[in-house]
Amino acid sequence: MDILSGLNPAQREAVVSTRGPVLIVAGPGSGKTRVITHRIAYLVAEEGVPPWRVLAVTFTNKAAREMRDRVTDLLGQASEGLTLGTFHAVCARMLRIDGGAIGIDRSFAIYDDDDQMTLMKRVLIDIAVDAKRVSPRSILSTISKAKSELTTPAEYARAVSDYFQEIVSRAYARYQQLLEQNTALDFDDLLMRTVQLLSQSEDVRTRYQERYLHVLVDEFQDTNVAQYALAKLLSEKHRNICIVGDEDQSIYSWRSADYRNLLNFQTDFEGAKTILLEQNYRSTQTILDSAQGVIRRNQGRHDKVLWTENDRGLPVTIFEAQDDEDEARFAAGEIAAALRSGERPAGDFAVMYRINAQSRALEEAFMREAIPYRLVGGTRFYQRREVKDLIAYLRLIQNPTDSVSLLRVINTPTRGIGAKAIEELWRWAQNTDVPPYEALRALIAPVRPANGAPPFRAGMLNALVRFIDTIEQVREESLGLTPPELLNTLIERIQFRRYLMDGFEDGEERWANVQELVTVAAQYDALEPREALASFLENVALVSDVDELEQRSAAATLITLHAAKGLEFPVVYMVGMEEAVLPHIRSYDSPEQMEEERRLCYVGMTRARERLVLTHARRRALMGTPVFNPPSRFIKDIPEQLTESRSRSDDFPLDRRSIARAGVLPRPGRVPVSAQDVAAAIGGGERNFQPGERVRHPKFGEGIIVSTRANGGDQEVTVAFKGESGVKRLMVSYARLERHS
DNA sequence: CGCCGTACGGTTTTT
């Protein structure tokens, strides 16, 4: 049978075990995507399951796209109708169609984190909490966690046990209320509300449960409570659920993912069949062994025996750079050399890093070396201000109750409606109990409603009337326009081009982005205008970037470790392999987070097919100031015989530029910051600590210096203390730290 | 009200 050819016995079993619950534990590079696509093809072609009765959920849109392509390769037209997408996309679709059953208007907007923040700031005003004392961010993230655990505001309120939770509880209630008033859902709502829909409406639940004869979920280790509940609900009738995951690749717990769902699965779905995919087809033995050396140190994991028939291959290179620029120069230099010699095409290379900010140095180096590259993530297209502004206009046109969008556009471009006027408008609308947009509309109503005189002076009234007039006009016209026509009309009416060109240094680039947006919108030309606008907006909300032109072979890839999950490259550079970067400083608080950093490292390493290079820098500019971090602990966990070490020779002369960057040469407003200079500034080097040194503190006890940085002529050290004290950041001149051996 | 300058603070990862 040709769908099964070329699969090993375990893979084959994973494809043909189509009855009942199945758990596939798939190590990196084990051909798991192939297994899933072949399984879908097998269901359709061999078992005659109609594609529309199959639901396949992936973790990213990109994965969904790739999977769809592969299924189409196997089945052609026969795959038409298959439901394939992320949980969020699948839920959004269900809510558009059936959300009415629990009172969700089908024109709901989807709020991203910016929108959430805007809304939360209003919430804090409404419940009279000072945003400076409690950070809106932390409230939002607490609420998000509650939602992904399916905790409603009422349930949350019942479990409140301290002051912070008390505030969160009030904020949560008000926040949900405002979302509803705005006819908007945030990302967590998409999941939570769908679970509610399925549990509360028997009719809807039965319909979907009947429909989905087979449910497949990829990257199951990254599901949260809500997603797990969805998977369970949707597969309850037929119980043909196949989940694929690997606890060692769980890297999204900060987003409430819980890899224990993998383990719960076996208890929740009795008699689930477990299939292990342990043969690796991707990496050399050396790379695999190195990665295993790192991951093996995690507690409480099930040890897997990954093996490969591939060659041992090259040793893992460990490179010590002087600083982050030097590190970038090294990677770019090697890649450029390989391109020049024709050894490899640019598409073979990927450079991976822990945080997006690290990409800058790399980009500069790549540009200097004229290496074609694509930057994945970073400031994504739909995150750009000018793009978001226009999207907000469209959202407002589609859904006038959306006050977050209204707030965004009411004075963009500036039309003399400032903070004060907005405040008045908000209060006025609230007093008369209508959405702000409706309140504005009352200003141009032929017959003025009797609900209180508008609290604006003549000049302001004028500005507001002009604004609402413009929007209302475009709204009326919108019914007959395609998305690009609508955008162009809008752009012209608000004179957006002039606003961008005159108002910004990089106006040209911003304008180019606007035009790009119009181009993207043209994909929806064929649909009926209202529906076109709706699907355009939904896609904008759920798809984080514009379809990358798949110019794989033409460009090297710069990517975060998180975003690299699921990908593979012949050559991988992992940069910033230092304490405080990977593992990230924020993960020192808890062993769980530290284990996640380890998994992240493992994920990165196992992306490499043939060659893996790990680099660390002695000095790195972080947030403008240099820090000195020792090499990552993860490097030490790689068996030494598998590695080769390289570094710039120790007497490598620092060029003037990097000296200037490090701040050894005095710069206005900055303090001396090289290690030597700090020593000099503080006096005699007595107090100049280096990472790795053992110290004692009168209160916190014994500890070890994790990292150091200069701060206001003083030295700030991060110290990991033994026992309960944990990690502290201390100023050397105040903290009575002693060296200790 | 909008604009400009300066001071300050915060920086992980993403659907």
Add this chain to the structure above:
DNA sequence: CCGTACGGCG
């Protein structure tokens, strides 16, 4: 380093 918050001016 960068974006934003805030204060003072036109």
